[in-house]
Amino acid sequence: MRVVIVGAGFGGLKLARGLNNKTGFEVTLVDRLNYHQFQPLLYQVATAGLDASNISFPLRKVFQKSKNVRIRLAEVREVFPAQHKIITNHEEIDYDVLVLATGTETNFFGNQQLIEYAFPMKSTVEALQLRYKLIRNFEDALLVKDPNELQRLMNVVVVGGGPTGVELSGALGEMKRYVLPKDYPELDFNKMNIYLVESGPKTLGNMSQESAGDSLKYLTRLGVKVLTNTIVNTFDGSNVQLKDGSTIPTKTVIWAAGVTGSVPPGMDKSSIVRGNRLIVDRQARLKGFNNIYVIGDLAYMETPKYPKGHPQLASVAIQQAKLVAKNLLKFQGNHNSFEEFEYRDKGTMATVGRNLAVVDIPIPKAFGTKLHFGGFLAWFIWMSLHLILILGVKNRFFVFSNWVYNYFTNDQSLRLIFPEFYKTAKKEQKELVVNK
């Protein structure tokens, strides 16, 4: 059975590993990148706490001794469900079973200015582009004479109060406090403002009341200015326009305010629902197809427990991948009883800074709804779990070493930047010339 898996994120990679060296399966794993990226720690790459390689894992290494998994470094151009094939930028690939695990991309809601000027942070490359921008701003700040321009270079606006926005603005708060004043003694970092803008009434709105409250407390402690119930209209590269008419002067907006499913071309419009996700049954099969599966962030699956679909989390993707692997193996063995998906919520968490994190763990209803931890204990749980989840002994070792180093020195040392990671906005990055 020829199984083609598109996307090597948490879901796609887990499924390919589940089918690895199973007789009867010929697996082709297609991804744009030659490595799996551990997205939960991207924000630490952007803020120079971790190296890109620490949270990336070369796909060919995972399947080095595989007899039946082929890897193709390619982009899917179109799916042809009727002909059971996909076309990539390099070749056509036929399938018996297709699994779409392409996840989501940043949603700028069609705003061209935001697309051009705001920084997304959904990939390793985007994290490195952001690192470039953040550091380059302070280099430029050394040269400008105009106080308004200086303020623009020193302000950073993070949009979106979910885990990504909270973790990133917390990390920026720590950079402002511990690293930047030592690196740039010529600059006055009292002038640096980090804004976290959230349209809803609180940060980490999807977590428990206690966790949401703690995150706000921790962010404030780290000097982040949290603006809740605040909506960003647009950003022209120099000023953020808020819906209430006010503006924030800044050169740097990080957009963590929404995602949209990466639906490959060729899918029927009728199967696309809210959030650009593909509707699937409880076996993760695309509506109307027996040989196309969709797993992870891209899948929209309703169950009695989750009547409005599942949260877009790595753990959902991993559990769906396990289910699909199990069902495909049953199919191969001519079984007829396929299992249905039931998400087991093992908890959610987010970290704000050194010794500051929040964790919610679901508990039996008799004891309440969620068990909440904050502070050092939550931070310790967060660290340990992320270390366990990272792929590869070597990556774990290097992430751990970096964390220990950063913890004791308060000084991330990975501040090298490459001009190759200029973002699109080259016209904005035009040469800064100061007349003496």
Place this chain on the structure above:
Amino acid sequence: MRVVIVGAGFGGLKLARGLNNKTGFEVTLVDRLNYHQFQPLLYQVATAGLDASNISFPLRKVFQKSKNVRIRLAEVREVFPAQHKIITNHEEIDYDVLVLATGTETNFFGNQQLIEYAFPMKSTVEALQLRYKLIRNFEDALLVKDPNELQRLMNVVVVGGGPTGVELSGALGEMKRYVLPKDYPELDFNKMNIYLVESGPKTLGNMSQESAGDSLKYLTRLGVKVLTNTIVNTFDGSNVQLKDGSTIPTKTVIWAAGVTGSVPPGMDKSSIVRGNRLIVDRQARLKGFNNIYVIGDLAYMETPKYPKGHPQLASVAIQQAKLVAKNLLKFQGNHNSFEEFEYRDKGTMATVGRNLAVVDIPIPKAFGTKLHFGGFLAWFIWMSLHLILILGVKNRFFVFSNWVYNYFTNDQSLRLIFPEFYKTAKKEQKELVVNK
């Protein structure tokens, strides 16, 4: 005294550190990059054994607590010796003393085809571009049907049998043997050829007879085809043209066949000598100037011991930097007895592969000219010395960890590549489409 140092390589960085926190000096260190790069290990970044960050050291970290060293991330556009100032792409900087430590760049001898298609390896970014090319070739090789095209993708030609060429082709030989067949089981690596092309009669021609002989022996053992007395005429992106009329089909040529001094615009032509180096006296002062110094690879200094100038080695640059720092401090103290440069050769070495290296150490003439080590002992000396020379405890720890990991697993794991590191030759990297 305002001292402006251009270039933060071995020489410039050493000098800035020598003047760090010395009263009476205002130092400005200008570099294109925000990090110092440890060039001797670039070839391991290219071959995925080390991470770029492992051999890079953020400049602002070195001078974090400095009272008198300012760093400017900028390119020098012109030097105006008469007006005691330089102009960068951002600003004008006045100096009392100027120190040029801009080193060398790759010398393609004006051959436009080589400039366009051959890969240099003088910087971290170039090493990452080369890594991208090497890995991308094998991904493309999976798709091509034409055997000639396949051969082009699988052949690699390294030009230049000096330390860089020898170390790089040795590392490629190890990749071919240990890593690539596991990563690409669909490809036949017996078809992969690594050529090392040297115009002279032997590899490592500047080292002792024994070291040169050992390097050839080790390279051959690793499967590298060494072509001595062979001159490359040009390379059109598909075939290397040799002077004897024959060709080698390949997509990848690495050019390590020569360097030329990076003389900033504004220098008098009369002070530029062979190799595009600037002629200096034994105090490293530019001919005709009392307030301009040139150190490192860019400087051409004749002494009785080195009547044809000094070798372009990190240790020469470091020793010249120490001398200039000492003399500037004497000048500040109103001394009149300035010291003259005398190079102390502590030895040279090169590594070819795992347990395979060569070391020459100068000894008193009574015992011969050089003490030669080869094999494991030389390799061990090479490793230890490079670990000591790398800047920063953290970098040392990570390089050491990577080496231990690579040694025991025979499997470099840093194979992630970013399309951002496409080389110039985009037209050659055009989409590869295979009709099924």
